[in-house]
Amino acid sequence: MFRLSNDRIDVAAVRESAGDPHSGAVVTFEGTVRNHHQGKAVLRLEYEAHASVAEQEGRRIVAEAVERFGLDRAHAVHRIGRLEIEDLAVVVVVSSPHRAEAFDACRFVIDEIKHRVPIWKKEYYPDGSSEWVGCEGCAAAHRHGE
Amino acid sequence: MSEESTGDKRVHVEFCGQLHEQAGTRSQSVRTTAGTAAELWDELRERNRLTLDQSVVRAAINDRIQPWTHPIRDEDRVALFPPFSGG
Numbered sequence A: 001m002f003r004l005s006n007d008r009i010d011v012a013a014v015r016e017s018a019g020d021p022h023s024g025a026v027v028t029f030e031g032t033v034r035n036h037h038q039g040k041a042v043l044r045l046e047y048e049a050h051a052s053v054a055e056q057e058g059r060r061i062v063a064e065a066v067e068r069f070g071l072d073r074a075h076a077v078h079r080i081g082r083l084e085i086e087d088l089a090v091v092v093v094v095s096s097p098h099r100a101e102a103f104d105a106c107r108f109v110i111d112e113i114k115h116r117v118p119i120w121k122k123e124y125y126p127d128g129s130s131e132w133v134g135c136e137g138c139a140a141a142h143r144h145g146e
Numbered sequence B: 001m002s003e004e005s006t007g008d009k010r011v012h013v014e015f016c017g018q019l020h021e022q023a024g025t026r027s028q029s030v031r032t033t034a035g036t037a038a039e040l041w042d043e044l045r046e047r048n049r050l051t052l053d054q055s056v057v058r059a060a061i062n063d064r065i066q067p068w069t070h071p072i073r074d075e076d077r078v079a080l081f082p083p084f085s086g087g
Helices: A010-016 A051-071 A099-116 A138-145 B018-023 B036-047
Strands: A003-005 A025-032 A044-049 A071-080 A082-084 A087-096 A118-124 A130-132 B009-016 B026-033 B058-060 B064-066 B077-081
Touching: A003 A051, A003 A099, A010 A025, A010 A071, A025 A099, A044 A071, A051 A087, A051 A099, A051 B064, A071 A099, A087 A099, A118 B077, B009 B018, B009 B036, B018 B036, B026 B036, B036 B058, B036 B077
Parallel strands: A003 A071, B009 B077
Antiparallel strands: A025 A087, A044 A082, A044 A118, A071 A087, A118 A130, B009 B026, B058 B064, B058 B077
């Protein structure tokens, strides 16, 4: 299961839905909003997504993790909209018979979400400015492309 | 939504992330002669003064991410994705 959420993520509910009597391990990753990025103070964030492609790609990632690591269950929820410092941005919960697969799978899911799911983060700074994150190489690529 | 008009096909474009700020709109209905996604990107980039290079942008056509060589057809929905930064 993968879904986007406009509301606060209920970690306990996600954890509960990932439980399975066949499992001996449950690993949870919680991604939270930090108050700094590359040495700069951050005030808050906004996430936006292309909902239909994000949910389609997110579900594909979760299904790949289940298949690849032999999981019992895997759930991930990504928040969108305005978030404050320390808010939960993303939660991944996986369960499997043994811990090694659960640790590896949890990391796989969050890494793949970052690379493959169309979600964009905008940071807001104390001086009133803001910036889209993740495009640090774009200016160089732009110059190179010309 | 803004509307532009030249070309034989009409496509519905969605600008995502920083692209909607550059374009000044989240969606646009455009007429185009572009045969491929790459040709459409070139048109939109010039028309909307987008600064990103094609090499860092991805296109989803009718909700599926496709290569830039993908053909553009009348009434396609084309979403343009700058680099992702979720997580």
